[in-house]
Amino acid sequence: MDYDPMIMDDAEALGPVVKISQADSVRVKWELSNTDISFANSLRRVMLAEIPTIAIDLVEIEENSSVLADEFIAHRLGLIPLNAEGIDSLLYSRDCDCDGCCEHCSVRLILHAKCTGDENMHVFARDLVPTGDRINQVLGTPIINDSEGLGPLILKLRPGQEIKLECIAKKGIAKEHAKWAPSAAIGFEYDPHNKLHHLDLWYESDPKAEWPPSEYAAWEEPPQEGEPFDYDAVPNRFYFNVETAGPLPPDVIISEGIKVLQQKLAGLIHELADEGGDGGVNGDGYNGGGPRSPEYGAGAGMDGFNGGYTTPFGGAAAGNQSAWGGAGGATAYGTTPYGAGSSWS
Amino acid sequence: MAKPKVKKDESATAAEPASDVVMDEAPTSHQPENDDNMSVDPNENGEEGEEGDEIEDEEEEEEEVQRVRLLPGSTPTAASFEFLNEGHTLGNALRPDVEFCAYAIPHPSENKMNVRIQTFEGTTAIEALQKGLRDLQELCDVVTDKFIDARERFVAASAS
Numbered sequence A: 001m002d003y004d005p006m007i008m009d010d011a012e013a014l015g016p017v018v019k020i021s022q023a024d025s026v027r028v029k030w031e032l033s034n035t036d037i038s039f040a041n042s043l044r045r046v047m048l049a050e051i052p053t054i055a056i057d058l059v060e061i062e063e064n065s066s067v068l069a070d071e072f073i074a075h076r077l078g079l080i081p082l083n084a085e086g087i088d089s090l091l092y093s094r095d096c097d098c099d100g101c102c103e104h105c106s107v108r109l110i111l112h113a114k115c116t117g118d119e120n121m122h123v124f125a126r127d128l129v130p131t132g133d134r135i136n137q138v139l140g141t142p143i144i145n146d147s148e149g150l151g152p153l154i155l156k157l158r159p160g161q162e163i164k165l166e167c168i169a170k171k172g173i174a175k176e177h178a179k180w181a182p183s184a185a186i187g188f189e190y191d192p193h194n195k196l197h198h199l200d201l202w203y204e205s206d207p208k209a210e211w212p213p214s215e216y217a218a219w220e221e222p223p224q225e226g227e228p229f230d231y232d233a234v235p236n237r238f239y240f241n242v243e244t245a246g247p248l249p250p251d252v253i254i255s256e257g258i259k260v261l262q263q264k265l266a267g268l269i270h271e272l273a274d275e276g277g278d279g280g281v282n283g284d285g286y287n288g289g290g291p292r293s294p295e296y297g298a299g300a301g302m303d304g305f306n307g308g309y310t311t312p313f314g315g316a317a318a319g320n321q322s323a324w325g326g327a328g329g330a331t332a333y334g335t336t337p338y339g340a341g342s343s344w345s
Numbered sequence B: 001m002a003k004p005k006v007k008k009d010e011s012a013t014a015a016e017p018a019s020d021v022v023m024d025e026a027p028t029s030h031q032p033e034n035d036d037n038m039s040v041d042p043n044e045n046g047e048e049g050e051e052g053d054e055i056e057d058e059e060e061e062e063e064e065v066q067r068v069r070l071l072p073g074s075t076p077t078a079a080s081f082e083f084l085n086e087g088h089t090l091g092n093a094l095r096p097d098v099e100f101c102a103y104a105i106p107h108p109s110e111n112k113m114n115v116r117i118q119t120f121e122g123t124t125a126i127e128a129l130q131k132g133l134r135d136l137q138e139l140c141d142v143v144t145d146k147f148i149d150a151r152e153r154f155v156a157a158s159a160s
Ligand SMILES: [Zn+2]
Pocket: A093, A096, A097, A098, A099, A100, A101, A102, A103, A104, A105, A106
């Protein structure tokens, strides 16, 4: 990609900068700069492992005369990417009031195929048919991106063999099982010239010849000959390559990732704010006693904060943008409750 | 070769279903139940009647699980906090502006993360922690806005 001179102007401004260099329905290549590596890494971790999606979790096999064992097929089914659009409205089945699973916390899919011809038959993800009520008409539908419209191959049947089963797909995150990962891969890279010496590149005789330059090497100034090592330098530009496995579009993976971080933080802030009320927090009682210790900011501050806290959770599927509000101090979190900080000190 | 297999399986499936675990009775997810950071709370609107009571019970149980705990030996300006169900994602990103701050995950098989904060004169460790969390939240807001902005510009640029 061409180097955009615009970025120089942006980079001089305070605060983080985002630049997208390539984007399509499968991947977004983007650069995050003017933040610290810890935030960039947290975002990477959250996009990999904590964005909720939907995947087949239970399989009831009625008939399986194929050569593959039941559990082998069940495992393959679990790994088939399912559309996660509207997943926010689906409950985790552990949070649902139902007994086991229902349309509020799961999607049912049926697979029934029998080889009646005299050639081997291929069974694909397109043969998985969602049934029953669903939150919307796409949630839980297998993702099919190939030009023939087949989807991933599940198994093959010889003449006379049959497979008949019912699957229950549930909401989950990749921290529990990788089948819930929204992304196929997330590229994460910084300091393409290794100026910071975070890498100790192994080599036979010449590291320059043996390690091909990164595609981002042209974006950053190469080290000068004999340049002294800068001990104070910290990484500042982070190059992400977010590639989806299908459940969510790549740009949604990024915004959902930030949303998950937001929810993590909001939950903790909420709990810390509540903590003044119960005595179990500490051993030495410096904030114990009383229904709500004054140092937690009684009254307006609390209510104001709670107002902000509910927004990201209550926000409609339409999006993150509206729920999070504008930039900087104008956010739902930043405006009233702790703008000046006086209510907290 | 396939024939005998088909027969065997048919007889097996015919005899077995009764002893199989029905799908609805299968155990639910192994994810910790109190890991509620991103779950949609179905109990937001309390209801009346028997169902309402049940919901209230659940809520009480949830509240008993305290996700942040102040560890013994803490003083107002130098405190250790224990976070349940948090890890490097939060621990490393949390950078409050204090005299000293560090995090540790004492044991990999325990889902716990400890943060030690020592503040300068004038603020307490809890305030510093809260400010650290809120600053991180604001950073998230800003990055979201910047990303949405960049996406719009990218779409506009590739359309023209
Ligand atoms: Zn349910």
